[in-house]
Amino acid sequence: MDERQFVAYLKDKFPFRRGLGIGDDASAVRVGRYFQLVSTDILIEDIHFRLEDFSPAGLAEKSLAVNVSDIAAMGGQAQYFYLDLGFPDRLCPADLRAFFSGLGRAAKKWHVELAGGDYSRSKKMVIAITIVGQGKKPVLRSGARPGDWIAITGPTGESALGLKQLLAGEKDSPFIRCHKRPVPQCEKGLRLAQYAHAMIDVSDGLLLDLSRLLHASGVGAEIDYKKLPVSPRLRRLCRQKNYPEKELVLAGGEDYQLLFAVSPRQESRLRQTGMGYHLIGKITRGRGLRVLEKGRQLKISRLGFDHFVNAGGKKKKNEDHN
Amino acid sequence: MDERQFVAYLKDKFPFRRGLGIGDDASAVRVGRYFQLVSTDILIEDIHFRLEDFSPAGLAEKSLAVNVSDIAAMGGQAQYFYLDLGFPDRLCPADLRAFFSGLGRAAKKWHVELAGGDYSRSKKMVIAITIVGQGKKPVLRSGARPGDWIAITGPTGESALGLKQLLAGEKDSPFIRCHKRPVPQCEKGLRLAQYAHAMIDVSDGLLLDLSRLLHASGVGAEIDYKKLPVSPRLRRLCRQKNYPEKELVLAGGEDYQLLFAVSPRQESRLRQTGMGYHLIGKITRGRGLRVLEKGRQLKISRLGFDHFVNAGGKKKKNEDHN
16 A cells, blocks of 8 residues: 555545545634634654754754644644654653743744643654644645646755755754754745645655645646756755755755645736745646656656655655545 | 643643643633634553554554543543554554554544544554544533532543553453443533533543642542442452552543532532432542541552653643643
8 A cells, every 4th residue: 555545545434524634734624714724743753853963942843843834835824733742761851841942932933822732751752743723715735727837935955955964974054954944834825825726835855745736636747847946055065966956856855845836817916926936837637747857858766755655754744644 | 840840831831822721631712602622642652552452443442532531521522633643664554454444433433533644654653643622611620619529420440450450461351441442431521511610531540630630720629438439340359369449449540431520509400410420529628639438538659640750651631731
């Protein structure tokens, strides 16, 4: 059973009658004039992170960031969250306080409140956050239509390059900081709720997350590699060190940029808002996903970090259940 | 920092402006004419359970049961839930399917739906469930008043005795079944919402959970041991095997009975509904908790399973955050 089959199995086995359940970045249930959006993420030591790479405060911040990003990816506003924490005995009380200090700072930054949780000892650290938000109209993965532009809010690949450096023993770099302190695109997500047909946040790699959006929408896409926002510093370092730029940009995960489909008409309205984003391709009627460079099709060996099939770990957030 | 200090630290650090946050069985946020109740629990292999003692399906059922119980303890109706699952590589796909089959059956039994989640590989199994429910008026821990009756919906100690037997290598007994398949008191919880001043579910031991209710309410209590519902089979086995009956009944955890405070006037109305419960003591003005037997005060060495301070594992659900 691969990830897609697993999601299909769960969607079939657990129909959600109250609203939108398994299969998107968050669930959505109508509550009065709004939709309540709920998303949950589990991060486990030595699967999703190494304790040596993060301070307790930094880990708390990143854990909250990826959840806030899921609400942004639905075009919603994050409001409050619940924390299940498995905390290792080998850490000290000061580490626990540092964790909650970091959590407090991050919560303030993203205007969310801690509403509850549970605490346990644990051998490996486990952080499971469930976040609640609201939106006027959730932007699903399934709304893309042939002829839509595909756009992204910012560059990809920097976090994956940072992880590469961390694993190679480096301690600090602009890329490592991207990896450790992802920035959820809250304001852009809220604005895009008024314009986008479909949206997802890039957590497991641009192509893998795009393929999820395409699959949900029953469409295909053509991407122009030259249109992708690749940062000059990433391009430079890849050239210097012989790193695989295209693989990092197309398949590197944890960028937390928003990837969206928008009609040409809406796009011209969106452009007038001055919000930064990049048009990178088009939604096509045919089902395939093609990446072109100077008119030639790139051969794609790996879409991204599919944790369900690979030896990785984490699956795409909520792909399984939400 | 012990559990109470930890909760106080978190309540102070994370004020929840939208409703009731840290410090009860669930958070409560007003949504229209109702309160939305949310509770979360993390269960970790070899901290809260041993895989050898449970089938995957049984584990799914128990994990959901303890969450449903938290909503019952607020006088609410559980509606839907989110599952974060860390699943060990050493288990096989059939185990994963068995887990979800058990989850499906349990969800049907308690009329709740799976609304989303996240999945990861993990070394030790981790099950973190966040459950959403609603209630007309949440029954908090903090509402007990001097002169109230203290009552409980059923016997305690059987689950703890079952755990004792499991750890001693026994495979099956009525007590082991109590331990493995706790029954959340859903209907009683809903009914008690109309009568009780304060309520909590007994997950970590009668006296420990009672002391939490007393602390939250700023009152004390006097319990009559002779009034406690001790099952004849537990009493018999304790006599035969020289097991410490009082410790099991007073401090054994995971009974998931509802413990509540009710005014004498409301209690006489409650009695007329025919609902089963046992009056076991009275709320007192003074802060202490005394257990009497034939007029003499019992010496209490251990209130229950305080996982935060002890070598145990899990803290009282949401005591830390909700």
